[in-house]
Amino acid sequence: MKDVAKLAGVSTSTVSRVISKTMFVDDKTKARVEEAIKKVNYRPNLVARGLRSKSGNLIGLLVPEVIHTTFAFFIKYIEESVARYGFNLILCNTHNDPETEELFIDSLLRRNVDGIIFSRVSDKSRVLRILENTNVPIVVIDRALGSENVHIPAVLLDNYKAGCMAAEYLVSCGHTEIACITGPLDILLSRDRLEGFRATLEKHSINLKNELVCEGDFKFDSGKKAIDCLMAAKKRFSAVWAQSDLMAIGVMREFSRLGFSLPDDVSVIGMDNTNLVEMVTPTLTTIAQPFQDMCDTAVDLIMRKISDGEDILYKRVVLDPVLMVRESVKKV
Amino acid sequence: MKDVAKLAGVSTSTVSRVISKTMFVDDKTKARVEEAIKKVNYRPNLVARGLRSKSGNLIGLLVPEVIHTTFAFFIKYIEESVARYGFNLILCNTHNDPETEELFIDSLLRRNVDGIIFSRVSDKSRVLRILENTNVPIVVIDRALGSENVHIPAVLLDNYKAGCMAAEYLVSCGHTEIACITGPLDILLSRDRLEGFRATLEKHSINLKNELVCEGDFKFDSGKKAIDCLMAAKKRFSAVWAQSDLMAIGVMREFSRLGFSLPDDVSVIGMDNTNLVEMVTPTLTTIAQPFQDMCDTAVDLIMRKISDGEDILYKRVVLDPVLMVRESVKKV
DNA sequence: TTGTAGGCGTTATCAG
DNA sequence: CTGATAACGCCTACAA
Numbered sequence: 001m002k003d004v005a006k007l008a009g010v011s012t013s014t015v016s017r018v019i020s021k022t023m024f025v026d027d028k029t030k031a032r033v034e035e036a037i038k039k040v041n042y043r044p045n046l047v048a049r050g051l052r053s054k055s056g057n058l059i060g061l062l063v064p065e066v067i068h069t070t071f072a073f074f075i076k077y078i079e080e081s082v083a084r085y086g087f088n089l090i091l092c093n094t095h096n097d098p099e100t101e102e103l104f105i106d107s108l109l110r111r112n113v114d115g116i117i118f119s120r121v122s123d124k125s126r127v128l129r130i131l132e133n134t135n136v137p138i139v140v141i142d143r144a145l146g147s148e149n150v151h152i153p154a155v156l157l158d159n160y161k162a163g164c165m166a167a168e169y170l171v172s173c174g175h176t177e178i179a180c181i182t183g184p185l186d187i188l189l190s191r192d193r194l195e196g197f198r199a200t201l202e203k204h205s206i207n208l209k210n211e212l213v214c215e216g217d218f219k220f221d222s223g224k225k226a227i228d229c230l231m232a233a234k235k236r237f238s239a240v241w242a243q244s245d246l247m248a249i250g251v252m253r254e255f256s257r258l259g260f261s262l263p264d265d266v267s268v269i270g271m272d273n274t275n276l277v278e279m280v281t282p283t284l285t286t287i288a289q290p291f292q293d294m295c296d297t298a299v300d301l302i303m304r305k306i307s308d309g310e311d312i313l314y315k316r317v318v319l320d321p322v323l324m325v326r327e328s329v330k331k332v
Numbered sequence: 333m334k335d336v337a338k339l340a341g342v343s344t345s346t347v348s349r350v351i352s353k354t355m356f357v358d359d360k361t362k363a364r365v366e367e368a369i370k371k372v373n374y375r376p377n378l379v380a381r382g383l384r385s386k387s388g389n390l391i392g393l394l395v396p397e398v399i400h401t402t403f404a405f406f407i408k409y410i411e412e413s414v415a416r417y418g419f420n421l422i423l424c425n426t427h428n429d430p431e432t433e434e435l436f437i438d439s440l441l442r443r444n445v446d447g448i449i450f451s452r453v454s455d456k457s458r459v460l461r462i463l464e465n466t467n468v469p470i471v472v473i474d475r476a477l478g479s480e481n482v483h484i485p486a487v488l489l490d491n492y493k494a495g496c497m498a499a500e501y502l503v504s505c506g507h508t509e510i511a512c513i514t515g516p517l518d519i520l521l522s523r524d525r526l527e528g529f530r531a532t533l534e535k536h537s538i539n540l541k542n543e544l545v546c547e548g549d550f551k552f553d554s555g556k557k558a559i560d561c562l563m564a565a566k567k568r569f570s571a572v573w574a575q576s577d578l579m580a581i582g583v584m585r586e587f588s589r590l591g592f593s594l595p596d597d598v599s600v601i602g603m604d605n606t607n608l609v610e611m612v613t614p615t616l617t618t619i620a621q622p623f624q625d626m627c628d629t630a631v632d633l634i635m636r637k638i639s640d641g642e643d644i645l646y647k648r649v650v651l652d653p654v655l656m657v658r659e660s661v662k663k664v
Numbered sequence: 665t666t667g668t669a670g671g672c673g674t675t676a677t678c679a680g
Numbered sequence: 681c682t683g684a685t686a687a688c689g690c691c692t693a694c695a696a
Contacts, residue, residue, distance in 0.1 A: 001689065001690070002689090010666075010667085011666070011667050011668075012667095012689090012690080012691095013666075013667065013668080013690095013691080013692080014665090014666060014667080015690095016690065016691060016692085017665095017666090017691095017692095019690095020691080022691095022692095023665085023692095024665070025665070025666085026665060026666085029665085029666080043438060043441070043442050044442065044689085044690075045383075045442055045444070045688090045689055045690070046439070046442045046443045047379060047382045047383045047388060047442075047443060047444050047688085047689080047690095048383050048672090048688070048689035048690040048691090049689080049690055049691075050379045050672095050690095051377075051379045051380050051383050051672050051673070051674090051688085051689080051690075051691095052671080052672050052689080052690045052691045052692085053672085053690080053691065053692095054672080056379065056443070058422075065408075066404060066407055066408035066411065067404050067405065067408050067607065072398060072399050072404055073399065075398055075407070075423070076397075076398035076399050076425065079398065079423055079424070079425045080425060083424075083425070083432075088422050088424070088436075088439055088440075088443070089422065089423050089424075090390075090420050090421065090422055090423075091407070091411055091421050091422075091423040092411070092415075092420070092421075093408065093411045093412060093415070100415075104420075106375060107378070107420055108420075109375070110375050110376065110377055110378045110379075111378045111379060111388070111420070112377070112379050220607070220610065220611060246611075249611050250611075252613075253610075253611060253612075253613060256613040257613070275399065275552070276608070276611065278552070278585075279552060279578075279581050279582075279585060279608065279611075279612070280585075280611070280612065281584075281585060281588040281589070281613070333673065333674070334673090342682075342683085343682070343683045343684075344673090344674080344675095344683090345675080345676085345682075345683060345684080345685095346681090346682060346683075348674065348675060348676090349675095349681095349682085351674095352674095352675080354675095355681080355682095356681065357681070357682085358681060358682085361681085361682085376673085376674075377672090377673050377674070378674095379672090379673080379674090380672070380673030380674040380675090380688090381673080381674055381675075382674090382688095383672090383673080383674070383675095383688050383689065383690090384673080384674045384675045384676080384687080384688050385674075385675060385676085385688085386688080
């Protein structure tokens with residue numbers, strides 16, 4: 001910067017002003033400065049800027065896992081979205097471990113990040129308290145903070161409605177004996193989905209028997225295990241909703257292994273609409289999450305807070321799921 | 333920091349020394365300082381540290397894509413690896429676009445990152461030249477810089493050997509009429525794999541006909557398309573190697589759709605060993621990439637350069653693929 | 665419109 | 681072993 005200033009015959013403050021475009025600079029000097037900038041190929045140092053102005057155009061993203069889950073979508077779309085704003089993304093894989101979570105949060109705050117996006121927070125309140133006591137904009141994405149009486153803006157899916165849609169579709173296809181494989185039931189969204197599912201079935205005078213509800217963990221293996229469980233208990237059902245595509249595919253895979261033919265012998269509907277749905281046979285009917293919308297919304301909230309100081313504290317955006325019909329559900 | 337110093341009755345330099353553990357401090361004063369640190373809950377600001385010492389414990393990672401590809405593994409393992417060193421990761425999705433790539437590199441350098449890991453570089457030389465002219469440690473992972481006469485350390489898979497292993501296994505299962513779906517042939521590793529594959533078949537007196545070689549793009553759809561192509565041309569073959577799991581699964585999916593039974597009618601072997609391999613029916617035999625090894629090696633190289641100043645400039649680590657036998661290849 | 669000077673929170677250099 | 685003091689590179693009052 002000094003070099004530029006010298007070359008252009010101005011002071012560093014003028015150079016700074018030309019770069020930040022925050023004050024009026026005489027066109028002629030501006031031109032000279034810009035030329036000098038090009039000549040020495042000057043690039044403002046973002047660390048120094050971050051130190052001085054407490055804003056280094058950085059966003060932190062915390063996810064509990066990276067591979068082959070819905071979080072990959074959050075990572076992708078959030079990175080793309082912040083990049084559009086000229087920001088960089090610091091990615092933190094918390095492994096769902098509260099301690100790791102806390103460490104990362106600490107790091108991010110010490111880096112003066114401009115915002116933090118959380119996809120899934122563990123329910124440990126110490127992290128939440130840290131977050132409440134900072135003025136760095138925070139947005140939670142994908143997972144509501146349930147009982148905790150904490151006010152952090154969130155971008156969420158209408159999970160209750162997702163359950164309704166899954167049920168409605170299965171019923172419309174003529175199914176009456178229906179099973180459900182949920183996510184971990186200590187997670188609010190799993191319960192919301194189940195409630196919507198159950199309520200809608202009841203609306204159609206179908207009782208979702210408890211013995212046909214299995215708790216999974218959203219992963220592939222738990223879909224397989226759930227089917228093993230149900231089959232071992234000789235339960236009867238013609239359709240099953242798995243609350244994640246991975247589990248749904250686990251279900252399909254296990255039925256195949258057991259010699260069932262899909263969707264003739266049993267119908268499966270998933271949730272998420274990951275890329276996997278087109279890769280299996282039959283292709284998977286599923287409830288889509290609007291990942292990109294969710295991510296864009298989350299980033300927008302942060303950016304608005306940053307630039308306008310807009311009060312997003314009590315904002316809570318709820319987006320709608322979408323039914324994606326493919327081949328894995330049979331009309332009976 | 334000032335507060336801590338005041339509370340402990342020392343100067344800020346002493347506080348700094350206690351934190352960085354770089355010089356000897358009297359045990360008693362050290363204890364006082366540490367107590368004061370706890371008392372005011374002091375956390376060193378990483379931006380200021382980054383500015384002063386030009387090292388903010390940050391690593392930049394550039395990938396061409398995030399979702400459902402092998403890059404997800406790189407992201408996961410590299411994040412985990414740098415986290416073990418107490419570093420954070422800045423994730424940049426370049427979309428394979430040279431301009432975006434350049435922008436990100438620029439950003440990273442201006443942030444004084446301690447190192448940059450590239451998984452796939454586009455062949456545009458301007459980026460490479462930037463990288464050569466900086467003293468920030470760089471490691472390329474996964475994709476060699478071919479013809480370019482550029483010296484950047486790299487962590488690579490022995491792709492030639494991968495081709496050999498795929499061929500060897502198919503031959504050992506009795507196949508003699510074999511097809512291959514490659515990655516983009518302007519990428520060196522695709523060619524390496526094909527050459528190893530072809531050479532090994534020839535060693536067994538099998539000629540890999542050009543009409544049985546299809547160029548894909550590593551993605552799911554191109555696997556499907558390749559099969560359409562081969563079938564339309566009424567080619568005969570009993571086994572096919574796809575140079576990525578995604579394409580292999582595209583192949584399987586397309587065969588299923590066309591009414592073939594797998595692996596009885598045709599055998600498929602993939603490459604990568606992604607999580608998908610267990611999700612399809614039949615499960616996919618594949619050539620595994622040691623993703624975690626590759627990532628750990630890449631990060632280790634960078635860290636050694638950072639801490640010991642070790643000269644990694646001409647280092648080139650080549651790791652071996654591993655055959656993973658599952659159900660998708662039939663012995664004939 | 666432009667220059668000067670001070671400081672953002674650390675660390676490094678140099679005395680003591 | 682410890683304390684001043686000066687930077688790191690930039691931004692921003694304040695003054696001119």
